[in-house]
Amino acid sequence: MAQRHHDLTDPTTGPVTTGDALAGYLRDQATEFLRALRLHRETGGATSNGGSSGTAANASEERVDAVRALRRSARRISGSLHTFRPLLDTEWSEGIRPELAWLSGTLALENAYGARLERLLLALNRLSGSAPKPVPAQAPGVSGTAGMGGASGTAGMGGASGTSTGERAPARPTAPDRGNLTVGAAKAGALLDRQLTLARTRAHSTALQALGSSRFHAVADQVAVLASEVPLTPAAPGTDLRPLARAAEERLSDAVTALPLVTAGSPYNAEALIHGLSPEPAPHPQDAPWHQVRLLLRLHRYACEVVHGRGTPLEVRLLAAGQALDRHRDASEAASAAAQAARTPRIAPATAYALGVLHADQRHEVEAARYAFQRSWQKQTIGTP
Structure with a gap:
């Protein structure tokens, strides 16, 4: 247990x-x-x-x-x-x-x-x-x-x-x-x-x-x-440091609540592929809130270290959520790199096609990471209080 x-x-x-x-x-x-x-x-x-x-x-x-x-x-x-x-x-x-x-x-x-x-x-x-x-x-x-x-x-x-x-x-x-x-x-x-x-x-x-x-x-x-x-x-x-630490935790909870977890309720989100290879090199519009949650989770972890010492273990739920957000960041940036390469002038159609498939694969990895985050965040830890 x-x-x-x-x-x-x-x-x-x-x-x-x-x-x-x-x-x-x-x-x-x-x-x-x-x-x-x-x-x-x-x-x-x-x-x-x-x-x-x-x-x-x-x-x-x-x-x-x-x-x-x-x-x-x-x-x-x-x-x-x-x-x-x-x-x-x-x-x-x-x-x-x-x-x-x-x-x-x-x-x-x-x-x-x-x-x-x-x-x-x-x-x-x-x-x-x-x-x-x-x-x-x-x-x-x-x-x-x-x-x-x-x-x-x-x-x-x-x-x-x-x-x-x-x-x-x-x-x-x-x-x-x-x-x-x-x-x-x-x-x-x-x-x-x-x-x-x-x-x-x-x-x-x-x-x-x-x-x-x-x-x-x-x-x-x-x-x-x-x-x-x-x-x-x-x-x-x-x-007392705890009110400020609680405020950091509340900012994290509010940001998680604002995430499109309904969209991430399945491992596949076709909407995430829209505009992925558009000429506009801006970051994917869906990713920014997730990156912000990753940052806020890190700040929450550091606040816990200050209040209770670095040796105090975090919840398994928080550790799993952090790992999922790291995978999300890595896949998102890899997808952007594939899309950037696909915009290279005068590349062969076969090369562009391979890069498009690679971009789609990494966007699917993004969705899988969101799904993993949702499951880890909402999971209730069972045990003695």
Whole structure:
């Protein structure tokens, strides 16, 4: 029988949590940010000093972890500043919060493009009836910065393009095998590989520039101050955090209530395909409310961490809902990439057709994720109260 977790923002659950806990949480996150930054800088110098390929690979693995930790801490600090902003110095919090969001988003792009390409090539192989052939990702950092030089067309998807930012491309299938697939599908895979590899290489350059910019150093300096001194308002240390945490949960519940769950009541929604390949490159109009719910669910999770500690387990329902929304985001962005590729001028009709089928497949994945979210969100946990 499933165990029922406490409502993490219920006023009757646990002791009162005050602004002192918020200060401690922010200090901890700032310390993790600085620790990750120090690790990233240390491992960034490891490959430039020579050494064996094994040492370089280990350093690159550590850089991957360091960048992930930077993003994770930046998201948590920014989200907590948003939820609990009445308890913080307004000018300070409104100044640093968008900077942290900028940093987290910039560092996420390179890996997102690599994962998107992997997803689309796997789908092309599946739709064409061909078993994928995984290619192990090159160990990050082994090739220096070749991905940024003249060989960027191929090295960009290997470890080379993630040498300094720490993001590595996941192992991915090869482009569709021309012996088993139609020419259209093979050319569609090659086109996606070309476009998303270029996008990933550019994202890598942007991340490098960001990490070396005065803007980033200003953010790091502010986080360093936060690690020792949190600018709370005079009344914050004794203020109960739970009403603000409940407000974050209510915003999430309201956003979920506004979702078109009736439309998502079955795994297939034909309306979601309308305008999918239109000349207008704007994001799909149905997706924005779901992306907003994903953001609000993340803010709710962070609020729960502040109020009850990071070791307190969330409901299985919330975890499953978050996973469904992650799949929704990934499929939505992959569908957009397929549609963008289909708008490439002067491509062959067979290539455009394959990309259209791929787009439809990813929109079906979007609908399946919505259906999974609906089922997980509405599911009642059975157990002892």
